[in-house]
Amino acid sequence: MNAIETINLNVYYGEKHVIKNITMNIPKNVVFTIMGPSGCGKSTLLRSFNRLLELNETARITGDIKLFGESIFDMDPRELRKRVGMVFQQPNPFPHLSIYDNVAIGPKLNRLVESKEELDKLVEWALKKAALWDEVKDRLNDPATKLSGGQQQRLCIARALAIKPEVLLLDEPTSALDPVSTAKIESLLIELKKSYTIVLVTHNMQQAARVGDYTAFILDGELIEVGETSQIFENPRDRRTEEYITGRFG
Amino acid sequence: MPREVLDRIIEDIRNDVLKLSDVTKKAVYFSIEALKEKNVEKADMVYRLEEESDLLNLDIENKILSAAARYHPVAGDLRFFHAMMKVSSNYERICDLAQKIAEFVKKSAEKPLIKPLIDIPKMRDIIIEMIEQNEYAIKNHTTEPTNSLQNMDDKIDMLYEQIFNELVGIMVKDPKTVPDAIDLLFVARYLERIGDIVAKSGARIVYMIEGRRVWIK
Numbered sequence: 001m002n003a004i005e006t007i008n009l010n011v012y013y014g015e016k017h018v019i020k021n022i023t024m025n026i027p028k029n030v031v032f033t034i035m036g037p038s039g040c041g042k043s044t045l046l047r048s049f050n051r052l053l054e055l056n057e058t059a060r061i062t063g064d065i066k067l068f069g070e071s072i073f074d075m076d077p078r079e080l081r082k083r084v085g086m087v088f089q090q091p092n093p094f095p096h097l098s099i100y101d102n103v104a105i106g107p108k109l110n111r112l113v114e115s116k117e118e119l120d121k122l123v124e125w126a127l128k129k130a131a132l133w134d135e136v137k138d139r140l141n142d143p144a145t146k147l148s149g150g151q152q153q154r155l156c157i158a159r160a161l162a163i164k165p166e167v168l169l170l171d172e173p174t175s176a177l178d179p180v181s182t183a184k185i186e187s188l189l190i191e192l193k194k195s196y197t198i199v200l201v202t203h204n205m206q207q208a209a210r211v212g213d214y215t216a217f218i219l220d221g222e223l224i225e226v227g228e229t230s231q232i233f234e235n236p237r238d239r240r241t242e243e244y245i246t247g248r249f250g
Numbered sequence: 251m252p253r254e255v256l257d258r259i260i261e262d263i264r265n266d267v268l269k270l271s272d273v274t275k276k277a278v279y280f281s282i283e284a285l286k287e288k289n290v291e292k293a294d295m296v297y298r299l300e301e302e303s304d305l306l307n308l309d310i311e312n313k314i315l316s317a318a319a320r321y322h323p324v325a326g327d328l329r330f331f332h333a334m335m336k337v338s339s340n341y342e343r344i345c346d347l348a349q350k351i352a353e354f355v356k357k358s359a360e361k362p363l364i365k366p367l368i369d370i371p372k373m374r375d376i377i378i379e380m381i382e383q384n385e386y387a388i389k390n391h392t393t394e395p396t397n398s399l400q401n402m403d404d405k406i407d408m409l410y411e412q413i414f415n416e417l418v419g420i421m422v423k424d425p426k427t428v429p430d431a432i433d434l435l436f437v438a439r440y441l442e443r444i445g446d447i448v449a450k451s452g453a454r455i456v457y458m459i460e461g462r463r464v465w466i467k
Contacts (some may be wrong), residue, residue, distance in 0.1 A: 093388040206322050235461035242325045247253040 001069055003028040003167055003197035004049055009063035011044055011053065011221075018044050020221040021063070026214070028068075031189055031198045031210035033229070035205060036242065041221040044199045046169050050084040050198065051077045067167070073105030082110060091152035091171040093144035093159070100140040103127060103154055106163045122162055129190045129195075130158035150181020154188065167197045174207065185209045205245055209233045216239045259317045260330060262312060264388060267334050267341075268312040270306040271385050273299050273339040275378050277348035278444065282374040284355045285317035285365050285437065296352035301361075303345035310338040326461075337384070344447055347440040354433045364420060364430045366377040369409045375400050376409075382449040388453045396452040400466050405444035437438045 004026040011019035017042045026032045031204060044053065045067045051072060053059040065072045068086050093102045103123045106112075113119045123140075127133040132154040136147070144155055153173055160168060170189075174182040189198050189211050203206050208215050216226040217238075225238045236242045243249055264449040277299040284292035314331045323331050380402050383395035417431045417438075435447065456464045 075350060205324070209322075209324065236325050244323045245328050247256070 002026055002027070002066075004199070004239065005064075005066040005067060006045075006048075007050065010061070010089075011041070011048055012060040013056070014058045015203040019048065019219050020102035020225045022218075024223055024226050026197060026199060028197045029193055030213040030229060031193050031200055031211050033200045033202055033208040033215045034218060035062045035202055035208045035215060035250075036218035040218045042203075042218050043097075043171050044088075045197060045218065046171055049167070049169055050081050052081075052086070061086055064102075081133065082163050083162055083165055084167045084169060086169045087153070087156050087160055087171070087173050090173050091149055091156055091176070093147070093152050094136070094153050095143070095145050097144060098141045099136050099144050099147065099155060102144045103158050103162050106159060110163060112113070112162075112164065113178065125137060126158040126162040127155075128193065129161050130154045131184065131191070132158055148178050148181065150184060153177060153181070153185060157185075158193075161192075161196075165196065167199065168192065170200045172201055172203065174202075175204070182207075205233075217244065253384075255275075256321050256323070256327065257319065259313065259400040260327065263313050263317075263334055265277065266306060266310045266313070267338055267388060268385060270276065270303060270338055271381055271388075271442075273303050274344050274348075274356075275381050277303065277345045278374055278377055279313045279352035279360075281348040282367070282371055282437075284352055284365075286371065289354060290356055290357050290359050290364070291434050293352035296348050297445040302345075303342045307338045307342035311335060312351050319403070326458075329458045329461060333454040337453045340451045342456075344434050344444050347444055351437050354437060358430065358433065361430065362439075364427045365416075370434070370438060370441065372407045373406050373413075373438065373445070376406050377441065377444050377448060380445065380452070384448065384452050384455055386445055387452070387459065391459055393456045393459050396456055396466075399449045399452040403445045403449040403466065404440055410442040431458040 002025040006022050006024055009019055009022045031137045034045060047053045048061060048065060049072070052224065053061065054077065055203065065073070067080070067083065079166050094105065097105065100123055102224065103126050104119055107119060113122055125139075127136060132151060135151060136142075139146075140188060144152060149154060157168070157173075158163060174185050177185065186207065189200065191197060193213070200208075200211065212229040214226065215232045217224045217228045217232065217240075219240055225232065225236060225241045227237070232241065277296050280292045280299070281296045284290065309374060314335050318331060321327075382400055383399060386395045387393060414435065415436050421428050421431045453464050453466045456462060
């Protein structure tokens, strides 16, 4: 079964048609990258997967999106967002909270734990999964803002994981990071796909080539091509994909 | 990516490979001319061409590695770099084999040939035509000329069989001819091998242009 399926998905912002009839499948336990030039609709597509688009009053969606076979539009949005976590371009830890509390707040608000001991265990688990535990275990009460940009982004991943999602959406998660922090996040994604399905929006083509198992190319709201990443980067079938990835436009 | 910079590098590498292709044709041509005439000067020319092919191949390899490191080629660019690297090293290998033929000439320059050369120059001419087909494909980005490579390579194989049988007959009749006949047998074997290498290079060029794997031989 696929983790996510979109069926004739269309998204409009007012009169503007931004996602055009996209039908595609995202298999589970893979890193699925979505690439395309700025403004092509890739972030909009990502935000449709956890119904974040609905917070925009002008947004209108037609078609269907299924999460493990079940329409997300039949789900409670808050329940959906527990199953589909999200990490944004700029690391956005809660600045007034400690490292520990940044991770703990989700499970607390969602009543995922019943005791302090259970919460401690969950925080440690999430920080370990996000490959951050060794760097912060002795300063869990420090403000999150004391961490470097790369550490803050991994903290945001830990925060998302603490809710125990099935799918993790990442919108340009390394665009504000230096190459070493980027490498850490990329190797983390490869590790995380064993347990989660990762959907990564990036306009860094090398990143898509490095970490993606599958890659979709979106242009002007249309799905131009989707396939195994090696095929897309070695022998794309569509001329527009070839022109984009070889730098002839975009 | 500065696309126009990469385009210039691609053009530069394409020209270098075409230059190497020209050197390769000359090396094959003169190796057999040197053999036909037992001409040491022509054999020396093959040695110089072989050195030139080494340098060109190294230069092409360096340019490709540098471009790969700096521009991360993908899709058609990636296939171009991959194919040109293979073709370049294949052609350098062909020049090595041509030099081996020239070595026989230098070793036995004083001795006449045990038989006039008829089929060996025919093999050489087909090889040169095959290299020209590949050149045309690289220059014009078309796979059409590579369609005939398989047939041409088959012809080379048939000529090799013919030469083999003929030389075995000569050796059986007159055992004194064995050392020289074996040299000629090696020459024919090298040419047969060169035919294979040119055909395989053609398959790489097809992949470069169309992204389609074909098997020639």
